[in-house]
Amino acid sequence: MSNDIRLEKSIQLSHGGGGQEMNHLIKSLFFKAFDNPLLCREEDAAALQLTGQCAFTTDAFTVSPLFFAGGNIGKLAIAGTVNDLAMMGAKPEYLSASFIIEEGFAYRDLSVIVQTMADELAKSGAKIVCGDTKVVPRGCADGIFITTTGVGHIQHAGISAHHVADGDAIIVSRDIGRHGAAILMGREGLTLESELTSDCATLWPAVKTLIDAGLDIHALRDATRGGLSAVLNEWSRASEMGIAINEADIPVADEVRGLCELFGFEPYDLANEGTFILALPAAQASQAVSLLRSINCSANASVIGHACREHNGKVILNSPWGSSRYLDVPQGELLPRIC
Amino acid sequence: MLELKSLYEGFRDPQTIRQLAADIRTEAAALDEQICIMEVCGGHTHTIMKYGLPQLLPDNIEFIHGPGCPVCIMPKERIDHAAALASQPNVILVTLGDMIRVPGSHGSLAQFRAKGCDIRPIYDPLDTLKIAQENPDKTVVFFAIGFETSTPMTAVLLAQAEAMGINNLQFHINHVLVPPAIDAVMADEPVRVNAFIGPSHVSVITGAKIYQHAVDTYHTPVVVAGFEPVDVMESILQIVRQKAAGKAELEIQYSRAVTMDGNLTAQALVERYFEVRPEFRWRGLGPIAHSALQLKAAFAYRDAEKCFADILPTAEIQDHKACQCGDILRGHAKPKDCRVFGRGCTPQTPLGSCMVSSEGACNAYFRYSMTPVATPAASSQHASQGAVDEQ
16 A cells, blocks of 8 residues: 555545544645644644633534535635634634545545635634544545634624614625525526626625724624524614614625525525624714725625614615515525425 | 526616506505405515515505415325325435425424435426436435426426436326416305406416406406516506406416416426326315316326325324414415414414415515504605514
8 A cells, every 4th residue: 555645536534543644634735734833833732822802713614515606615614713703803813623524535625625724814814723634434424524713812892793772884795695696506506697606705804994993893793694684683682773774775796686586585594704794883884884895805885774773673674665574584494485 | 598687677676666656556546445456376475575565555455365375285184195205215205495394294394304204305396307316226206396387397307207217206296276276265255355466477387368267257357467576566556457447357467478378388298297186185275176286197107196005194184273374375364363473383383384485475474574564555754764563
């Protein structure tokens, strides 16, 4: 048997066995991509300097297909955890990464995923300082699962779903529903005339811009699973506020809207991976929008509504033709309509 | 290739909707009768609630929600059939969308899936071919549901299976027909319905002609309508104008896709494989003669109801006593008249299928409006302030 695992084209059970093959995989792939002194010390745990108020978060990532228009599971695994920190006003600093890989997974695909993770880390300056690799027999996992945990110092205290206040402007950082729609198109192999890509992105630069400008951010949340509907409903319940939004002001890409028509979904319910919602005093709304629009990933930021004392705990969607309805949280699995 | 934008562009124009609302209010003011419009299809119920259309209409126009949701009208024993099939060793049950959430007498298909049954919801019936090809040692059963719209897709699936020699694919057919359901609604005294909005997607296949019988028999206007808010509002205006002129006619609002005769190729394909059943029991409406389809005898080897006859339960299963889906499907009650609506029955814990299906009336009311929707005519201040009533 050759000792040169570079000749092997797929991940074997031995890559998770703790021996030579695993050591080689970690050194040649993970350490090379995530290179930093804390990681390369190879201690049982990374020794960190943490003082002051920190945010700490973890997330597990599983997605089908693993590679989609605009990203892959690796990009999600970094952007997702970094964004969770950013949404607490925390600068993402240290991450762990844990990989559960199915036996037979293509080494080339793993390399692409890991390199994407490294590229995405560079956007916030965060580092992977510890990690783990497990290989499970074929059939026990869907290709690869990644879990990332992150910690960072809070730069703007007091951001909370409970702090949405009467009169706050509600701002969305960009058009909604792109990630959910891109995954749907990838999964179902739809042949549609579209260049739709996921919005998957690291949001810390945008959040940092808002913090540096001294804006009084009350609430921030990336609209991941459950989409815009879930975030707004969480905020309205947590803050005991009503939230009234105007349908005409919510940016939605034509492709996303069309796909929703095809499947009977609403863009408000679709997942995002690079879109956040912001609540802050109405007087600061135009400055916030202007700042966000200067950044690539939030170029079409918009004020979509406001918090109010009416309809506490509910989200009201006003149509452009004069009717209104509740915008409820999505229910259960997103399943397409039948006819 | 499909240009996605064309699916909706122009049919949600605020100015057009406002103008249609104004025209309806003006012309309906001259009427001295209440117009009770049954939108037969759950898709229309969804449009009406989602876009808040009742808020734009005068008090003398009322929507009565019809039985046209393929999930809602499925009696429990048919769900039990699906569960029994899925519980067989070496059977893969394939079905569409919401069907997996509907409670049978022993749980929903989603619950059976969680217990280990191989149940696969799909987006496109033709996906079933691939599943059958990839599992040659298993029997794949397509649990086919839907009205005239969906039947041709099942026929295409069967035709492809025949052509490709895929012999491990069977069908459990639950395709139902709109006209007999309209007859059942109108036969169920007291009837308040005096106009219909017909589902356009059904008529894309069948043609609008299938509603002529209802127009002639019940002297009610029938307008075949699209599913966008402009479509529905325009259809209502057409009904109001018929009423004002004392007419009862069949009209096609959705002329961009519907003709009087429909898609003759699709009709021929359905005719090749299917025949009308003597009777089918509808949830809420009970047994209706000649209201559903079954496979022709020549295709008995693909008919799961025949091939698995020994294991399929035969008893009729009644709905939960507190559930009023039956009254709602017959147009006798609105979702909020049901005493368990939003309390014991929610989308997460549905007692009845009208709450399960995204095309169900209860689900639409729960999702979009926690209060009765029949608000007075919309006024301009609705544009900027919420017009949703308090719970």
